Amino acid sequence: MLEDAGRVRLVDVPDPVIEQPGDALVRVSLAAVCGSDLWPFRGQEAFTPGDRMGHEWIGVVEEVGADVTRIRPRDLVLAPFAFSDGSCRQCRDGLFTSCPNGGFWGGRHDGGQAEAVRVPFADGTLVPVRTDADAELLRRLLPLTDVMATGAHAAVLADVRPGSAVVVLGDGAVGLCAALAARRARAGRIFLVGRHPERSDLARRMGATDILAADDPATIGFIQDETKGGVRSVAECAGTQSALDLATELVRPGGIIGSVGVPNGVDRVDLYRLFRHNIALRAGVTPARRYLEPLLAETLAGQLDASPVVSAEMSLEDVATAYRAMDTRQAIKIAIRP
Ligand SMILES: [Zn+2]
Known part of the structure; x- marks a missing residue:
């Protein structure tokens, strides 16, 4: 207690x-x-x-x-x-x-x-x-x-598609699971942006192809260059104002931000940018029960760890x-x- x-x-x-x-x-x-x-x-x-x-x-x-x-x-x-x-x-x-x-x-x-x-x-x-x-x-x-069901929900909300590039914001357990979920959805590049460089080996095991530091000013430019102007799917797994701001910068016109980080001190959304470029923001707590059966089946089959x-x-x-x-x-x- x-x-x-x-x-x-x-x-x-x-x-x-x-x-x-x-x-x-x-x-x-x-x-x-x-x-x-x-x-x-x-x-x-x-x-x-x-x-x-x-x-x-x-x-x-x-x-x-x-x-x-x-x-x-x-x-x-x-x-x-x-x-x-x-x-x-x-x-x-x-x-x-x-x-x-x-x-x-x-x-x-x-x-x-x-x-x-x-x-x-x-x-x-x-x-x-x-x-x-x-x-x-x-x-x-x-x-x-919890965390894997939340990562799976992030990939669903952000509509991760096979071969597409995905940005995952947050390298806690949920962010790492979102990278795994993106790989499971057969994403191409998976850019994981976090604050714990010592977790990079683990992040790679979980499916991240590029590990970037949230506090490095070159991170935004690198992702925008590599993706020719931003990604269609961003999985926001931190729930902070800075993560939401970063998501809004890295999503390309017509893209989707799937936000599963529990909002913590978030008090503004750049609604004009979302409006101007038809960007969707889909936020939500994972209805974990919905994901348990498929995640269980994949785990028992040795396809998900x-x-x-x-x-x-x-x-x-x-x-x-x-x-x-x-x-x-x-x-x-x-x-x-x-
Ligand atoms: Zn009910």
């Missing part, structure tokens, strides 16, 4: 129990600390002391409520970072994150950085893996629950250390083993 800004603590709480007939109880196999967990941790986002933490996790079902039919005990399941009923209009449209009955892990709900989680709407929320998983497969599956973004693994007892390592950027993403 988050005790106070900068203080995450492991505490004993009563085991969750089935409360509603649609619930499942899931024992967590592997969880992760997300970059967005750091905002309340840093006091940059409102929280209530005692909030539970963790929205990236996978686990094994222990028990299901009377109405649960699709999910069975002993299933290894992926949990998208938001739960949803699976039956309302938004869920039927694939917009699971706008489900009026849904919510996010953590806070007053159970969090994934724990031993067990009560899952509401288990049939609508969880995706069964239905195969045995060793530690390596668990590490490949874990990023699908997002595990390189998991840079370390720690035990639940060391969760406070994991937050500090993420906060000081010694690690991209730390997996937590209960």
Whole structure:
């Protein structure tokens, strides 16, 4: 739980129990600390002391409520970072994150950085893996629950096409996953613009063809020269004003900015440039549940491996250390083993 800004603590709480007939109880196999967990941790986002933490996790079902039919005990399941009923209009449209009955892990709900989680709407929320998983497969599956689903959404929003050039802004876990998603969509050049030059080998493994520094004044000119005036697709994965400004400069007339970075201090959009050149800005939180089945199938087939973004693994007892390592950027993403 988050005790106070900068203080995450492991505490004993009563085991969750089935409360509603649609619930499942899931024992967590592997969880992760997300970059967005750091905002309340840093006091940059409102929280209530005692909030539970963790929205990236996978686990094994222990028990299901009377109405649960699709999910069975002993299933290894992926949990998208938001739960949803699976039956309302938004869920039927694939917009699971706008489900009026849904919510996010953590806070007053159970969090994934724990031993067990009560899952509401288990049939609508969880995706069964239905195969045995060793530690390596668990590490490949874990990023699908959030960062890889977000990277995939960036490529979809930006309408990445085979052979086309793509700019990815941000070299955090989401940006790296967006590069992987762009490669999966068979993009040609993938320019990854970030702030961590030490991640360039990793970025190349994830599909980036060109690694550029966000603070290098030559970056914009280089991309514009190489692409003869900008790219059709920009995946904005940082959520900052400077990233949005850069996206607006690097997108060519008629192009699309797909923005999946959670807006953080963004207060202006150059709407005139978008208007003048018919540039689309499509922004949105990923409805992760929509992407889990295809990403799972590709992962099980050995065609997709997002595990390189998991840079370390720690035990639940060391969760406070994991937050500090993420906060000081010694690690991209730390997996937590209960
Ligand atoms: Zn719904």
